[in-house]
Amino acid sequence: MVAALDPARIPLHRIYADLAHLMPLISPPAEYAAEAAHWRAVLREKLGPDRPAVLELGAGGGHNLSHLTTDVDATAVDLSEPMLAECRRLNPGVATIAGDMRTVRLGRTFDAVLIHDAISYMLTAADLAAAFATAAAHLRPQGILITSPDRYREDFRPPAVAHATHASGDRQITYFEYTHDPDPHDTTVETIMVYFIRSADGLRIEHDRHLTGVFARTTWLQLLAAAGFTVESRVYDLPDWPRPYELLVGTRR
Numbered sequence: 015m016v017a018a019l020d021p022a023r024i025p026l027h028r029i030y031a032d033l034a035h036l037m038p039l040i041s042p043p044a045e046y047a048a049e050a051a052h053w054r055a056v057l058r059e060k061l062g063p064d065r066p067a068v069l070e071l072g073a074g075g076g077h078n079l080s081h082l083t084t085d086v087d088a089t090a091v092d093l094s095e096p097m098l099a100e101c102r103r104l105n106p107g108v109a110t111i112a113g114d115m116r117t118v119r120l121g122r123t124f125d126a127v128l129i130h131d132a133i134s135y136m137l138t139a140a141d142l143a144a145a146f147a148t149a150a151a152h153l154r155p156q157g158i159l160i161t162s163p164d165r166y167r168e169d170f171r172p173p174a175v176a177h178a179t180h181a182s183g184d185r186q187i188t189y190f191e192y193t194h195d196p197d198p199h200d201t202t203v204e205t206i207m208v209y210f211i212r213s214a215d216g217l218r219i220e221h222d223r224h225l226t227g228v229f230a231r232t233t234w235l236q237l238l239a240a241a242g243f244t245v246e247s248r249v250y251d252l253p254d255w256p257r258p259y260e261l262l263v264g265t266r267r
């Protein structure tokens with residue numbers, strides 16, 4: 015008899031720690047190409063053809079960034095050293111700095127700040143406001159922030175379920191993720207992940223758990239405005255994306 019697994023006992027955010035080496039297999043950089051093309055188009059539209067200085071907050075393994083580095087000079091900040099190591103491996107020319115997007119201050123400004131899906135790790139409106147304040151603190155006047163909400167409160171219908179299988183060489187990973195909302199009165203949701211990792215050594219099964227934020231779209235817009243941004247929206251259809259994909263583009267006043 016195997017005891018049921020208590021979700022609260024699954025360690026948090028293992029994919030950014032002891033399982034970080036699996037990230038390129040779970041989320042192959044090549045799959046970011048279509049999405050990154052939209053980020054590149056906004057950078058071009060707003061900043062022109064010159065090569066901008068770009069800061070990515072929560073850059074992770076730098077998968078999205080890997081499609082932009084031919085056009086930008088990039089600095090990557092992330093909480094996780096193992097993820098920054100992955101980022102350096104994929105993007106050798108990118109400067110990497112360990113830091114928290116809510117508090118880090120690098121003492122310089124950039125033409126653009128990018129916060130890709132790492133913005134999901136802002137669990138409260140205060141976290142989100144702090145991340146936007148960090149972005150504003152690192153932008154020259156008229157510099158731009160691009161961010162991409164993974165979900166809005168008004169569209170979120172838990173449970174959200176996803177799965178995929180990827181292979182490389184003799185390794186194959188299948189993952190399942192289940193996102194639910196243990197307390198609909200707060201701004202945090204929980205994702206339980208199960209990774210089936212097949213290699214020459216056989217099958218290994220690992221569990222992971224993530225806490226991320228969920229906010230109404232109006233909250234995003236209000237907090238961006240309060241941080242000093244004039245906000246525009248760019249909406250795209252992406253292959254394999256369940257709904258229109260929205261970039262929020264803030265210009266620092």
Ligand SMILES: C[S@@+](CC[C@H](N)C(=O)[O-])C[C@H]1O[C@@H](n2cnc3c(N)ncnc32)[C@H](O)[C@@H]1O
Pocket residue numbers: 030046071072073074075076077078079091092093094097113114115116130131132135
């Ligand atoms: C999904 S990964 C980012 C992947 C990235 N968008 C890419 O294209 O490779 C999320 C990242 O956010 C980072 N993160 C979470 N909270 C953070 C914080 N407060 N400050 C900085 N990074 C954070 C995690 O360490 C993780 O590397």
